[in-house]
Amino acid sequence: MEKSRRKFLKIASHALGGALAAGIAAPLVGLVVHPLMKETVYGTEDFINIGKREDFPVGVPKKMSITSSKMDAWNVFDGLVMGSVWVIRQEDDSFHVFSTNCPHLGCGIDWGQEENKFLCPCHGGVFDVDGKTLAGPSPRGLFAFKTKIENDNVLVSYKEII
Ligand code: FES
Incomplete structure (x- = not known):
């Protein structure tokens, strides 16, 4: 029981960290890609x-x-x-x-x-x-x-x- 709770928390924390990283990275990627895609x-x-x-x-x-x-x-x-x-x-x-x-x-x-x-x-x-x-x-x-x-x-x- 303890093992599956740890596993769940590990997956949840990875998922949360990934979501936060994506939230930070998306605007940065947009900042780099935007000038390449549009006349600036x-x-x-x-x-x-x-x-x-x-x-x-x-x-x-x-x-x-x-x-x-x-x-x-x-x-x-x-x-x-x-x-x-x-x-x-x-x-x-x-x-x-x-x-x-x-x-x-x-x-x-x-x-x-x-x-x-x-x-x-x-x-x-x-x-x-x-x-x-x-x-x-x-x-x-x-x-x-x-x-x-x-x-x-x-x-x-x-x-x-x-
Ligand atoms: S006559 Fe116009 S600038 Fe000289």
Whole structure:
């Protein structure tokens, strides 16, 4: 009788120890396996939605923020502001999207409503509504981004300059 009770207690304590070990090991295994099974770094997706087509008046530049989500290991960052762009809806409903940074030395470019031109405050850079250099030291026109329309949404490829 004593022998079978000892045997039972031995099996029960092993079972309890095994259950506790499994309870501790499972999250650790998950910690190691999770990065192998799932994408753990993402962000700056190819095309970023910047609004509905009708949000943009034809021919008038509108400044928009570029926001995205980013995952880095176990940290998820939503609504990260990555930068901004000038968006100009064309007569034919296509879109021109320009960087807000001057191609000369990167200063922020503003739209001069009265001048009807993009103006850089740093060294007098001037660009027309199509992004072409009109005056100043910039060796090229404004940086333009690839765009497309999907379901009436304006999408911008913020990492691809054309
Ligand atoms: S940074 Fe714009 S003109 Fe120099």
